[in-house]
Ligand SMILES: Nc1ncnc2c1ncn2[C@@H]1O[C@H](COP(=O)(O)OP(=O)(O)OP(=O)(O)O)[C@@H](O)[C@H]1O
């Protein structure tokens with residue numbers, strides 16, 4: 001390779017956006033224009049040495065099934081970093097997995113929940129080693145950009161992002177968050193609700209992953225006339241051995257109803273805080289729902305009924321945040337409003 005070619009290679013810009021979700025971590029490569037990584041936010045550690053044994057899908061297999069010497073954990077809880085050191089190891093493991101060790105120092109956009117504290121932000125700036133620049137963008141802003149909405153105009157838009165650990169609700173105009181609220185009720189809460197419901201009603205203890213499967217299959221935000229059913233397996237606490245039951249959509253509705261309404265009410269609270277001019281924009285533009293939790297059947301209908309505002313489901317609920325983070329690199333005005341650290 002000649003010297004000029006080498007220099008050109010060094011000038012190659014790498015920009016990646018990272019959605020550090022409680023449930024899933026996604027990495028979007030702006031130059032490749034695609035999501036290059038999508039894995040569960042789970043790490044398996046050697047208990048004695050603290051060394052990472054596996055990350056992502058491989059580590060998730062181990063959750064709740066590990067021998068004494070291995071610890072499988074989720075380093076992000078309720079949308080924030082619970083264990084910085086493990087999060088850093090996990091991130092760098094993922095980045096290494098897709099780019100190898102030779103990644104030219106990238107500029108990185110980290111998407112964070114709306115209400116992360118300055119201490120948590122600082123921790124995040126330090127979480128990616130070897131980055132040239134690190135930007136932090138609120139998930140609400142990223143989610144709405146990633147849902148294909150232009151927030152650079154003086155026109156109000158609203159997003160409800162229901163993730164695994166938190167629901168972020170925001171009203172935006174001219175690239176800025178005008179009103180917002182983040183609550184720790186989201187997809188994982190529905191799983192917990194289902195575990196509790198089945199335990200109380202049937203004395204059957206089911207695992208988190210079984211609960212998530214039930215939620216994805218039967219989770220509904222509106223009661224059905226002809227509810228579907230499915231079989232769930234777990235541990236019968238009365239006889240102390242494995243057992244199974246048949247459960248219906250309407251029972252799952254009952255299980256998650258309270259949490260659904262907490263999200264609905266938080267959305268109403270944000271709407272109430274909205275300045276009148278923007279409220280009229282939102283009536284015209286509607287509310288965009290995104291995040292994996294918004295995939296509960298009929299959730300858009302429930303929110304629409306309760307808020308009396310049109311509600312749309314994003315085209316890509318599971319990647320809207322990471323896509324929006326990637327698109328943010330192209331919006332210079334927006335970039336100036338973001339917190340940034342240059343290394
Ligand atoms: N089809 C589905 N129906 C219902 N829930 C779903 C569906 N698909 C995914 N989910 C749930 O969505 C949640 C994950 O969503 P998402 O990937 O947006 O979260 P996250 O970004 O990792 O979390 P957070 O934003 O809170 O940090 C999980 O609770 C998952 O069970």
Ligand SMILES: [Mg+2]
Nearest residue numbers: 021163291321
């Ligand atoms: Mg998210």
